[in-house]
Amino acid sequence: MTRPIVGTRIREHRRSLGLTQVELARRLDISPSYLNLIEHNKRGIAGTLLRRTAEELKLDLEQLDGAAEHRLLDLLQEIAHAPELSAMSIEEESAGEFIGRYPGWARALAALARSEREANAAARALADRLNHDPFLGDAVHRMLTRIAAIRSAAEILTDFPDIPAERRDRFHQIINDESQVLTEIGEALAAYFDKLDQTDRTLTPLDEVDALFEARENRFDEIEVTARSIGLESDPAPAPRRAKARALAETRLGPLVDSIVAEQEVLETVSARSRARKALVSYAAAALLAPMEAFRPRAAELGYDIEALADAFSLDMETVCSRLTALPRDEGTPRFGYFRANAAGTILEMQSLPGLVAPRYASACPLWVLYRAQQSPEAVIRQRALFPSGARFVFLARARSTGVTGFGKPRHYVTDMLALSEEDARLTIYAPDPGVPVEEVGPACRICPRKSCQHRADDPFTA
Incomplete structure (x- = not known):
């Protein structure tokens, strides 16, 4: 996928230095014909040969095949999949060649596409609010x-x-x-x-709470520190771990939670403050059940496998998802979004991701694996999702039984779903498999531009 960037860059830098293929091939101790294949992206290059080539061209290794170029290539390939450009027959396979030869133009095109995507996302979010608020x-x-x-x-x-x-x-x-x-x-x-019209203001109590968690990147260090000093085992009460953690969060961390809520200007209404307090107490209980200093390295070791993490820390799926969304935003750490829905399709909780347009007040697209998972409860199902904007995500959903169970009693399910960008998914065991098809999905029928979708339940807002 990244080979075209390397080959083309080698060719362009060689020419800028006035070197012939024959001369560079001699210095690298390879044949000119083999170097020609590399430069025209017909052969890969890595390891020692790539390092020696960078030295001969007086470049840092990252300048030939850096992370920035990887992200740029991903974005250009997403642009090629945009529905509004489908009739243009874009040469997706030439994206790497384009980056290698014209890096400035490639970055400019990516910036324009990103700006257009953000504007569309804002318009869709506004349409969603106006229709379903x-x-x-x-x-x-x-x-x-x-x-x-x-x-x-x-x-x-x-x-x-x-x-x-x-x-x-x-x-x-x-x-x-x-x-x-x-x-x-x-x-x-x-x-x-x-x-x-005020980008720094929110609209409803739900928006106010979402804005608080988004501003803090879903992480509250003061709660993490205090929870670590308390420790779950400091409470000798013989109760199930989750009930014990919830009680400790309420009694020992409640005053801290109240102070956090009181300091937030974004929480303008009584309803928002009540919602925020409930969400922060749940966050504190999760911090007691799985302290981040232990959870974070174990998560990386297990490839962020949600089922393995549940077993390792004796946690329920909801708590595992909560801790994954609270991971520090460090280089090399994937960023997770989280959704929870009931059998009626109502989204009960949402922590979205940049670029992932999701409805706040209506059901999401029925093609999301979030809803399909209830057909196979207790099993993790992966989905590669392609949105109309061209953004690609990996969804991981698992339905679990909720409420009182017993013989003769009906089972009710809710579904937990984690979302990652395809780029971040490569850092986990859920890395997208090229053999798994990409499924075209949307945000919600009312704000989805795919008018020909056979599963559409409502006309789009812009129709």
Whole structure:
């Protein structure tokens, strides 16, 4: 996949130094014909030969085959898969050649594509909010109800001019009271839409909590440090580990959680603060169950295998997913997103990833493995997902039974799903297998541009 970058760069740098193929081949102790095959991407180069070539061309090894070029190549190949460019017959196999010969133009094209993708993501997120936001739906419903009441009272006053003064005053009072409520709703809606233009403001309590976790990269070091000083085994109560961790998080870490919530300006509403406190207590319980100084190296050793980690730390799947999303953002550490959904398709919890457009207030695309996993409960299912923007992700989903179980009682399932970019997935045991097909998915029907999808349940917002 990266060979075209190396071969082309060797050729371009050799020419810039005024070296012939014959001369460079002599210095490398290989035949000119073999060097020609390398430069035209017909043979690979690595190890000692690559290092000697870099030395002869007076380049650092990373300048020939660096990580930045790998990411740039991935992005150009994603651009080639964009649905809106499908009719252009883009030569995807020439992406490496393009980077090697014209690195500046390649970076410029990638920057334009990234800018366009971010603009589309923002537009889709806004469309999702405007169509599915429960606050907006409730406000519009309340507004219509008040308008109907005002209209009814006004019609009575118009149609029956001779009604007694007492009743007339009563209808005037109804119009006055409903008008005041209508004004309050209008002011709330105006404030809501004002927030849409402010990138540093949030819209609903759910957004406020999401913004808090996103700003902290889903990691709260003060909770990690305090949890490490407490330790789960310091509580002698004979209770299941998870129940014990939850109780300790509430009693010993509760004051710290309250102070964190109180300091967050992004948490503007009582509902948001309540949601944030619940989420942070769960975070603290997970930190007690799997301290990061032990979890992090073990996770890397196991290739971030979620089932192996559950066994190693005696954890449930939800806690494993929580700890993986809280991993420090270091070079070489994959970044995980997390989704949890019930059997009705409702997303109960979400920690998204950059570039992964997901609905906040509606069900996601039914083609996500998040929903398919409930057909095979307790098994981890992997999916290579290609979004309309060209972004590629690896999804890992596992359905688990929830609630009280027993003979004669129905089983209810929720699904935990981790998401990684394809680039990060290569750092795990879930690295995308070239033999596994890439599945075209979308964010949600209402905000998905794939109009020809056979599984579409609703028309797109832009239709």
